[in-house]
Amino acid sequence: MPELPEVETVRRGIEKYVVGHRIESVEILHPKPFQGSAEQINGAKIVGIKRIGKGLIIELSNNYSLAIHIKLTGQLVYRDKKTKNAKLSTKVGSQLPNKFTHVIFKLLRPNAKSDERKTYLYYNDQRRFGWIKVLPTSEVSQLPFFKNMGPEPPVVPLRQGSGGTMEGRSLLSLEYFEKLLEGKNTKIKPFIMDQTRIGGIGNIYANDALFDAKILPTRSAKSLTKLEIKRLFNSILKVMKKSFEEGGASELSFVNILGQEGNYQNHSLVYGKTGKKCPRCKTVIKRINLGGRGTFYCENCQK
DNA sequence: TGATATGTTATCTT
DNA sequence: CAAGATAACATATC
DSSP states (O other), rough: OOOOHHHHHHHHHHHHTTTTTEEEEEEESSSEEEEEOGTTTTOEEEEEEEEEEEEEEETTTTTEEEEEEOOOTTTEEOOTTTTTTSOOOOOOOOOOSSSSEEEEEOOOOOOTOGGHHHHHHHESSOOOEEEEEEHHHHTTTTHHHTTTTOBOOOOOOOOOSSSSTTTTTTOOOOOHHHHHHHHHHHHHHHHHTTTTTTTOOOHHHHHHHHHHHOOTTBGGGGGGHHHHHHHHHHHHHHHHHHHTTOOOOOOOOSSOSSSSSGGGGTTTTSSSSSSBTTTTTBBOOOEEEETTTEEETTTOOOO
């Protein structure tokens, strides 16, 4: 599922391939995910890309921004003359646009030869959970989703300075994490997935981090010892960094900006491994429901 | 064909 | 009233 490592993978792709291009026009094939009007962004230049938790913000030169959430199955795929014939993952399909393409950003690359000027950014979404909101840049941080976002674990550095700056946002420290858990009765797994407390953790990394830290997902947040909190903090960083290095997890539809899959799903510890053997002790992995989400753990290793 | 997947928000309960 | 728990929502897939 797109969590912090996946969304950061997309952010870097947009930074590398799309920033600097100008929006020539926007084609809206399915209006549901696109909130705003194309007129507000036509002609604007893409000047930067930020990420807050699992959300993306594309900044434009005309004081508007695009706030984007790809939720479960959204894809942002870039194409130009050079990449037009590059092979797409089967998760995208053989061609673009396809039946899941809802928005096409038709772009112009500056200073390019005439036959290389036209570039495209496709927004695809199988389940249409995701959204793209056109907003004045000054209002983006007022969206409840961004405004209420908790600090995120330091998996990748928050970017300072021009371009991807994240003004006013701080990273999750071990000390702050300890304070967060203090006196909280919520079960530790739903707790760390609550975006208003910590930004960026979803179901895959919550499961794998708790396994790595040898902590049962059903434990209450306040029951963790100082040592366990430290282990969990480090495990969250460890599994998300690993995933980022693997290009993210392509469990459902996730692909990077070039339409290629990540590899973390081949390295996951317990996520989705019901009935399989624990990588540490070979006990059969159990699956329960916590907060309506699939929860996977080893009853022998995790205490 | 209906059960299933999960990120987020809304609503209910204690 | 706040914290915590649960329901609802979107919809293609098997």
